[in-house]
Amino acid sequence: MNRNLIIGAVLTLTFVACAGLSFLWTPYDIETLNIPAKLQPPGAAHLLGTDHFGRDILSMIMMGARTSIAVAVLAVGIGMCIGVPLGLLAAARRGSLLDEAIMRGNDLIFAFPSLVIAILITAVFGASAVNAIIAIGIFNVPVFARLTRGAALPLWQRDFILAARVCGKSAARISLEHILPNILNLMIVQGTIQFSLGILAEAALSYIGLGAQPPTASWGRMLADAQTLVSIAPHTALVPGFAILLMVLGLNLLGDGLRDRLDPRLRVLRT
Amino acid sequence: QDSITVAIQLEPPNLDPTGGAAQAIDSVLYANVFEGLTRFDADGAIIPSLAQDWTISEDGTVYSFNIAGGVTFHDGTTMDAEDVKFSLDRARAADSTNAQKGLFAGITDITVNTPLNVQITLDQPNGNFLFNLAWGDAVIVAPESIADIASNPVGTGPFRFTDWVQGDRITLTRYDKYWGDTPALETATFRFIADPTAAFAAVMAEDVDAFVGFPAPENLPQFQADPRFQVLVGNTEGETILSINNKMPPFNDMRVRQAVALAVDRQAIIDGAMFGLGTPIGTHFAPHHPDYVDLLPNSPFDPARAKALLAEAGFADGFTTTLKLPPPSYARRGGEIIAAQLRAVGIETEITNLEWAQWIEEVFTNKDFGLSIVSHTEPMDIGIYANPDYYFQYDSPAFQAVMEELNATTDPAGRSDLLVKAQTIISDDYVNGYLFELAVATVAKADLQGLWVNQPTAAVDLTGVSWSE
């Protein structure tokens, strides 16, 4: 069995479980503040200590996991839902003007520094989790479009696609029936990686105040709130930092593990 | 040692104090590079500056200023009454872009009598006129250098502008031909560090000698405990209020506004958002002002009463409103705390964090808000409550009458009475939630002396600053 896969799955599932659990229960209510109890170091009452408003950091982390996961999942979802069909279309019409337009459009998005666009988007529509999702999602579109096109092109040269064409199937139908299932693994692996990047991006946006707004908990904002407290209450910065690190690490390991398992090329080597 | 590096939070967008609202312009230039006829001293009193003395006519409408002799601008030209006339005329002109044009609204005529005497006529008596002239927006500039004032300011102050590395610092150098007392410092560098972490690090690493308006109160205890530093905590003119849209239902019901006021625990906000820095206020007036009345008992922290009042007003189940917050941390952190406190009495708030530009558009101009938190930093600005179009939309004829009377009164005792009356009216009407008077913290090297403790206006006056030894 694959070590990466296990560690990655365990880390990821832990955070997902935390996020799930937070719907039912958190150690403390993070919506009520307890200012006299602020900045307590980790201890028996508060496993991971309290923040500058006296909120329980463990509870904040659990709620923050929810935000991070939701933002990242939706952003990757947007990227996939738009990017994959675009990529399939470009591959089906390879060499055509449409293909060229799609690919140049992708290049154009890639040419915009992502953070700058995120800042502009939030400047136009205001800072909120939804806009963070859109901003991150936009940058996932070309990733998936390119990947899809890149993976679909060689498939279009394969004989079984020719066979399907001989059977009179339309390009759209072939894309759905033959191309899509065969690139799904790749999408899953890339999805995991984009997911981890989404978590990082959400944290970065929230850190500069452009992500989820209070009272929604967010790891990035916890870090932003903690930045002046590092020297007096280091746990306030260390805990959310490690949460991000571990979640992203988990997802990356999971992605690597999945790639090893799902990528047929590697599987052939193994057996 | 005769040089100093002072950090402040914000960089001036340009260096024209007469052409924009940014306080950072004054922070760097006020009293250091530019001077007006009058000025604020460290305690907020109005003292003579370029005008050495003045007389006021019986009816209070004609001011005659005697200007100091031998004053030159940094470009070597002399400063005389013509320059005063030019400066004030320019500020009140129709196409002027002076952000505080209102200060000069009452002026009907400016006459140069002699090169060292200028006479200003007002349409009606104005008890605040000398105070108005002390503002940074009323400093004296020269027609010769006005064209590039934004990037190369030329004034009459003890320091002249030498260099601006945009994004990082501005350097000032002592002006040798200064007409007044020579300052102790030869050069002064202003650095701009808005980020609290960077501010902390810069002071700790002794990259700067002083930080005026240190952005992170939570770090002050560390500096206090460190013998290398001194921490000065002073007061400002910033009344921090939970502003309420008085015209928007349900806030047009005074019981609801009162409930909001009672639901808020000021001390929790001061502790939680400002780490203890700040003085609670019960009305829109600076506590250090001699005419301040303590109206805190008017709005004690009493969530039970707040709930009762809400129920009385027909909101037993509470309601939802918006809370729009500008960038400063008093607003952002305070907003989270207030949201939690209001939630406790049943008022749900949707927090929106805005940039200043958006805040000005949405909240200030379009009045599209329920609640907001902002610090009103202009000195003596209770007059804003007399303007029914002001963003919180308080329209009280009684208050407006008081203000009108105040403007016409020059007798100190009479003014004092009227100010007390004004404070009481807005407190009784629960126009806004009055939170605290913003404090300013200055962290400096232990052997630095002469820095202002208080901030009667946004200024880092370096004229009296020196190193001990």
Add this chain to the structure above:
Amino acid sequence: MSLLSVENLSLRIGKTPVLHDVDLTIAPGQIVAITGESGSGKSMTALAIMGLLPDRAQPLGRVMLDGIDILQTPEPALCKMRGNTVGMVFQEPMSALNPVMTIGAQVAETVLVHEKVSRAAAQARAAAMLTRVGLKVGPDRYPHELSGGQRQRVVIAMAIVLRPKLLIADEPTTALDVTTQARILDLLRDLVREFDMGLLLITHDLAVVADVADRIAVMQKGRVVEAGETAHLLAHMQHPYTRALFTASTHQVALPAHRDQPVLLKGENILRDYPTARQGLLGAPGSFRALDDVSFHINHGERVGLVGESGCGKSTLTRAILGLDPIQGGSITLEGQPVFTGKHPNRAVRRKMQVVFQDPYSSFNPRHRVDRLITEPFHLLDTPPTGKKRDAAIAKALHDVGLSPADAQKYIHEFSGGQRQRIAIARALIVEPELIVFDEAVSALDVSVRAQVLDLIADLCRARPLAYLFISHDLSVVRTITDRVMVMQAGKIVEQGATEQVFTAPQHPYTQSLIAAAPTLPELSHAIDPL
């Protein structure tokens, strides 16, 4: 004394045994061929001799090369030996060269690794050797600027520039077409003679073996089952596997006789242009004419072959016939109806044609079950059968190609190459087409499997009137499976006629060279008589 002697070589990779007690000797100037089915261990034997076995390989036995035991020699010493004492040529000329280095530099590198000479001297020797192997282009070319045959010459030059005592060539001509293959084999033979090298030639093509080898070793499942002098071994085959191999290689099928019938498919003056890179910045894209005025016909029930070198346009013609790509001129009609109506392929016509491709591995979507795979052509029918009828159709198609109905629920990876090709044929048959196009349909199969598939095709012809176009570069296959043959060169059909007639008396010079280049097995009829 022999140059190379492999004694009792056994090999496991991980836990899988790959070689068992392989014995082999080569003397200087001798050409020894190893032959056998795919996966029988030919390449592993070669790699063992080079000391380049995969990481997890555990060899046992002795491999004595020029007096040293490879298996006991430390890596640095092996590095000194490789390229110097022993050189190797690999199958794939397309990928065996580093794409970012000039060919001269790559050949010179062999010299530089082993001898302390100046770069210029090495380059000079490389250039000389490139000339010697018959390369007419300069040494400053990059691999992508050469044809397959040219690249293979570069690889050979690289292997022999230091005049090694032994040259190992693993399938050196499999990827090349017949005329090129003949030239490369000639070159190898000349080099062996000239340098007095030993040559270990690995190939699955028995005709090649019979043509060039002095000795033959036949491998099966990691064992050498029979070895001996070529002439002797061909004359007196002992091992049943060797016999089976040779029988299959010369397999002849019995086609039912063809009677004259009306025209089924007719192509007239077909032009097909591929767009090529733009000329100049904004210039019009160029074009490459892959089919140049091609006219042909296929009658009902007629079996037609199409032969020609790689790149001559065979697949392009297939695609045009099947209506996969539009043509730029001429017409293709099936029973009088055009394959293309306007810009779209004509479904009514498509229904009557099916295709079987070369590569049994890539012809199927690995994610679908066999039933779904072979019923894909139902898409062409207006009312495709469903339920029981569909099951019956699947069962019949599978039965027709010699598989069982139970196979319908399996995935494609559960089948061998030969079985896959049967499934491909089943897929083609399920809509009962008038015409099937076989594009190199047996080229990727082992000889024995190939024989079975050819038999299957002959059986199908007996069962129903079936017309097909059989495309192959293997002349011996085309000769036995078709009634009429067309020869294609550079996009033109240069000769066509009854198969036997074209093969025995080719008219066109190109056809003549093609037939001359094809290696043939000697008459073995006496040897393959049952014992």
Add this chain to the structure above:
Amino acid sequence: MIRYALGRLVSLVISLFVASTVIFGVIEVIPGDPAAFMLGVNARPDTIAALRAEMGLDQPLVARYARWVAGMLQGDFGTSWTYKTPVAALISDRIWVSLPLAVYALILSTLIAFPAGIYAASRRGSAGDVTIMGATQLGVAIPNFWFAMILVLIFAIKLRWFSAGGFPGWDSPLLALKSLTLPAIALALPQAAILARVMRSSLLDMLGEDFMRTARAKGLSRRQALWKHAVRNALIPVLTIIGLQFAFLLAGGIIIEQVFFLPGLGRLIFQSISARDLIVVESVVMLLVFTVILVNFAVDLAYALVDPRLRRRV
């Protein structure tokens, strides 16, 4: 080669044009009146109108776009509304922070990543490989702004080896470099981790190629074959990543510039957005996009240098 370059150039120009429209369109709809912001809460409407006229905001959108593009074509980016200085001068000041920082970080990350990636690939499966890959996993996962915070805490506040932030200017290059060191490290390490992984995997891909076997058959040792044949071929995907990273470093410095308080382009964008100095925002974003497109162009040309197969393509 020249034809190839020209072909890419045309698409570059088209991209730039489209980008400029997109940028202008997005930035013009940002809410918040610049004039009202500049004049603050006590301003009167007529003052605001006067300022709007002064800034040219009263003109129609298309006219302003045309003027902006025409100005840029002549190298004139306009005058900043708040700073009241030419935007070009503003940018050129800032670029001398951002560009050196990006280059510094890129050099650092390449210097770390190449040896690490090559070492790991050549010792695949060894303890060294496992360690390096573990470290890169961490490096990829670490948020760089958090890493920056920790660097400041340790090296500026606790150890006082470096200044905590700010930029002294290039008058003293040594001091300038020193003040860019922590930010460059914070930027470079996560990038190095990515680069090392790409380097390793693309090398491993190369190791499986037929020509590597050919090289070994010539008598090259494993290491020689790796260096002489695999590295250069593996460079193609690595170059792509480097190109992407440079763009990221140039603009992605935003957060790092924030943490270290560097007066770079990123902070300029931030400041001018909050000050609604739209003309500066537009020009800086355009410049960044231009740089990215230019870098991609350079990368494409670099491909052709590395890979002769691309040289003849149009």
